[in-house]
Amino acid sequence: MISEDTVVMPGVFNGISAVSAHKAGARALYLSGAGITNAALGVPDIALATLTEFAQQAAYVTQVAPVPVLSDADTGFGEALNVARTVIEMERAGLAGIHLEDQISPKRCGHLDGKSCIEPLEMARKIRAAVDSKRDPSFMIVARTDARGVEGLDSAIERARRYEGAGADAIFPEGLTGEAEFEAFRGAVSIPLLANMTEFGKTPIIPVSRFRELGYGMVIFPMTAFRVMLRALDETYAELLSTGTQAGILDRMRTRAELYDRIDYAQYDDADRRWSGN
Ligand SMILES: C[C@](O)(C(=O)O)[C@H](CC(=O)O)C(=O)O
Numbered sequence: 456m457i458s459e460d461t462v463v464m465p466g467v468f469n470g471i472s473a474v475s476a477h478k479a480g481a482r483a484l485y486l487s488g489a490g491i492t493n494a495a496l497g498v499p500d501i502a503l504a505t506l507t508e509f510a511q512q513a514a515y516v517t518q519v520a521p522v523p524v525l526s527d528a529d530t531g532f533g534e535a536l537n538v539a540r541t542v543i544e545m546e547r548a549g550l551a552g553i554h555l556e557d558q559i560s561p562k563r564c565g566h567l568d569g570k571s572c573i574e575p576l577e578m579a580r581k582i583r584a585a586v587d588s589k590r591d592p593s594f595m596i597v598a599r600t601d602a603r604g605v606e607g608l609d610s611a612i613e614r615a616r617r618y619e620g621a622g623a624d625a626i627f628p629e630g631l632t633g634e635a636e637f638e639a640f641r642g643a644v645s646i647p648l649l650a651n652m653t654e655f656g657k658t659p660i661i662p663v664s665r666f667r668e669l670g671y672g673m674v675i676f677p678m679t680a681f682r683v684m685l686r687a688l689d690e691t692y693a694e695l696l697s698t699g700t701q702a703g704i705l706d707r708m709r710t711r712a713e714l715y716d717r718i719d720y721a722q723y724d725d726a727d728r729r730w731s732g733n
């Protein structure tokens with residue numbers, strides 16, 4: 456997943472979003488915990504979705520998008536032993552890696568106030584459990600620290616160093632407030648770094664070209680497509696209910712043919728025909 460270049464990782468949250476991102480040309484995908492929780496359950500991203508639900512969505516995504524997929528794994532769904540199980544299940548789902556965060560459970564979105572962090576020692580234990588539980592050594596364990604908004608920049612950097620020492624493959628510094636902070640992390644650790652380009656949070660919009668200069672190997676856009684989709688849903692249902700017809704919004708739709716093209720319908724028909732010997 457890491458290359459000389461910076462990998463742009465669009466956020467996905469189910470099978471069809473993975474299909475769309477892959478067909479748009481994404482070289483790697485990010486499976487968003489907020490996306491899974493908001494899309495599949497329709498509830499806030501506060502640790503209400505389980506490991507089973509995350510692993511299920513991960514399996515859907517990896518089935519239809521043959522590119523590396525990094526998934527959110529929140530706090531690892533428990534303590535060290537649970538983290539070990541999380542790695543086994545997420546690897547089995549076909550992922551290329553996961554990120555684990557140092558928040559106290561129930562976690563919150565990294566860009567909200569009122570978060571708390573576990574002791575760095577406890578997080579290091581989780582990272583060791585994760586690293587030890589990999590089957591494939593290239594499965595990536597990304598350690599996310601939420602400490603910037605809780606304890607300040609210096610403490611967050613100190614944690615990142617400890618997590619590197621515990622064996623993390625990459626660091627995800629969450630909730631940074633500007634380029635200078637991203638730069639400070641780059642100077643502090645030697646493993647790859649992941650930047651979170653979520654919207655309407657603590658971090659200003661920074662283009663991938665700038666993250667490349669700053670030395671970041673991965674940039675995730677966790678909720679970009681989801682937010683656009685949600686507005687389309689809201690507008691569509693409102694229009695339908697207020698007018699009693701979809702006639703005015705047909706031109707905003709993917710047609711039946713376009714949908715079937717997206718999901719490779721013809722290939723399924725071909726396979727079925729082949730197997731029936733006709
Ligand atoms: C990256 C993230 O963990 C996610 O679940 O996608 C979220 C994104 C968001 O809520 O905007 C986070 O940054 O905490």
Ligand SMILES: [Mg+2]
Nearest residue numbers: 487488489527
């Ligand atoms: Mg998340």
